[in-house]
Amino acid sequence: MSDDDAWAALADAFVEGAYATVKGQVRTYVLHQHLLRHLPAPPASVLDVGGGAAHQSLPLARLGYDVTVLDPSEAMLAKARQRVATESEAVRDRVRFIQAEGEKADGETFDVVLCHGVLMYLDQPEPMLDALCRSLAPGGLLSIMALNARTLAVRPAIEQRWDEALAAFDAATETGVFGTSTRADTVDHLSQLMRDREVDPVAWYGVWLFTDWRDPDPDDLEVVAAVELQASLRDPYRGLSRVFHLLGHRR
Numbered sequence: 125m126s127d128d129d130a131w132a133a134l135a136d137a138f139v140e141g142a143y144a145t146v147k148g149q150v151r152t153y154v155l156h157q158h159l160l161r162h163l164p165a166p167p168a169s170v171l172d173v174g175g176g177a178a179h180q181s182l183p184l185a186r187l188g189y190d191v192t193v194l195d196p197s198e199a200m201l202a203k204a205r206q207r208v209a210t211e212s213e214a215v216r217d218r219v220r221f222i223q224a225e226g227e228k229a230d231g232e233t234f235d236v237v238l239c240h241g242v243l244m245y246l247d248q249p250e251p252m253l254d255a256l257c258r259s260l261a262p263g264g265l266l267s268i269m270a271l272n273a274r275t276l277a278v279r280p281a282i283e284q285r286w287d288e289a290l291a292a293f294d295a296a297t298e299t300g301v302f303g304t305s306t307r308a309d310t311v312d313h314l315s316q317l318m319r320d321r322e323v324d325p326v327a328w329y330g331v332w333l334f335t336d337w338r339d340p341d342p343d344d345l346e347v348v349a350a351v352e353l354q355a356s357l358r359d360p361y362r363g364l365s366r367v368f369h370l371l372g373h374r375r
């Protein structure tokens with residue numbers, strides 16, 4: 125494992141910790157349901173940029189999509205390989221891995237490009253947006269999940285860190301759940317960056333809302349996921365979510 129793998133220290137917390145919670149499972153479920161509304165029929169090629177342990181793209185490989193998981197972190201890719209190794213041979217054959225920074229993706233184009241939970245760890249969104257948009261085939265689908273700059277007061281307020289909540293109304297960054305600094309975006313700004321790169325936004329959604337406010341009983345997972353999906357689809361709930369899911373089509 126290389127010394128400069130920033131995600132090495134977070135891989136266990138993210139894969140075994142965050143994804144084991146109701147919130148983590150709600151996130152995967154809600155994003156997957158959104159994707160099903162927009163994806164082309166399988167088989168189609170999917171590039172998962174910053175794909176981590178392939179939580180979002182492995183279900184797509186199971187549905188018959190050809191998935192490429194691209195991530196600079198050896199530790200996260202190791203988690204992805206472990207998870208994919210337990211799948212059937214047919215699914216394993218549909219997943220490949222590339223260790224690289226997303227910004228450097230160039231040359232190959234895909235029918236679908238995912239970039240979920242990555243922009244918030246980058247100083248600027250533009251170099252990544254350049255790479256995501258140029259990696260899309262004409263008509264291809266871009267799917268971005270980002271931290272919502274409009275709702276940064278939600279988490280400190282819920283946690284009763286009132287001074288931080290007050291400051292968060294005009295902030296563009298916060299200390300994320302893993303203790304690292306994260307940067308927030310807006311739907312409007314990312315939509316404009318997409319348009320500037322020949323990708324027309326088609327829809328945006330919230331992701332999780334109520335699971336931020338109270339830790340649900342794991343026995344209620346199914347109904348909680350159904351509630352969160354409905355909240356993610358409609359106003360005013362979707363706009364209150366701490367993260368948003370934005371999709372667009374390459375011209």
Ligand SMILES: C[S@@+](CC[C@H](N)C(=O)[O-])C[C@H]1O[C@@H](n2cnc3c(N)ncnc32)[C@H](O)[C@@H]1O
Binds near residue numbers: 177226239242246
């Ligand atoms: C919060 S995880 C999200 C993983 C996955 N997209 C998901 O939704 O489960 C963030 C991932 O972004 C990756 N990452 C960080 N900087 C990156 C970059 N410049 N290009 C591509 N991936 C990056 C990290 O290695 C990590 O796997």
